[in-house]
Amino acid sequence: MRIRRRNKLLVESPASATGDIAFNLIVFFLVCASVQPEGGKEQNIPGSETVEQQNEQENLEVRIKRTVLLYNGDPIQPETLRPALTNKFSAARTPEEKLVVVSYDNDAPWSRYVEVSEIIDTAGGTVVLQTEEEKEVDIPAE
Numbered sequence: 001m002r003i004r005r006r007n008k009l010l011v012e013s014p015a016s017a018t019g020d021i022a023f024n025l026i027v028f029f030l031v032c033a034s035v036q037p038e039g040g041k042e043q044n045i046p047g048s049e050t051v052e053q054q055n056e057q058e059n060l061e062v063r064i065k066r067t068v069l070l071y072n073g074d075p076i077q078p079e080t081l082r083p084a085l086t087n088k089f090s091a092a093r094t095p096e097e098k099l100v101v102v103s104y105d106n107d108a109p110w111s112r113y114v115e116v117s118e119i120i121d122t123a124g125g126t127v128v129l130q131t132e133e134e135k136e137v138d139i140p141a142e
Contacts, residue, residue, distance in 0.1 A: 060072065060101065061073070061100070062101070062103075062116055063104075064103070071084060078115055081119050082119045089123055098124060
C-alpha cells in the first residue's frame with residue numbers, strides 16, 4: 001500500500017530572524033550615514049553685485065602665477081604682502097575698500113592660493129575671486 005504524502009508548498013521563515021535582520025539593517029545604515037565634520041578654511045565671498053559696484057574704484061589685485069606672486073602688477077614676496085595689505089586696509093573706511101581681487105593661473109600650486117587667501121584674511125580683507133576676464137576687442141572697419 002502506498003502512503004500518501006502531503007505536499008507542503010509554503011515554507012515560512014522563522015519569525016525570530018526578522019528582528020535580527022532589522023537590527024543589522026539599522027546598524028548598517030547608521031554606520032554608512034555617519035556625518036563627517038567639514039574641514040577647511042571658512043571664507044566669506046561677497047556677491048557679484050558688490051564687485052560690480054566696486055569697479056568704479058581702484059581694486060587691489062593679487063595674481064597668483066606658478067613662480068611669482070603679483071600685487072597690483074608688481075612682483076611681491078608672500079612675507080611682504082601682509083604688511084602691504086595691512087597698511088592699505090588701515091586707511092580704508094568701508095568694507096568695499098577692503099576687497100582684494102584674486103586671480104589664479106591654472107598651473108599655479110593650490111597651496112599658494114591657500115597661503116595668499118589666509119594672508120588677505122588675517123590682514124582684514126575679503127577675497128574676491130576673478131573667474132573670467134572680460135576683454136573688449138575693437139575690430140577696424142574695412
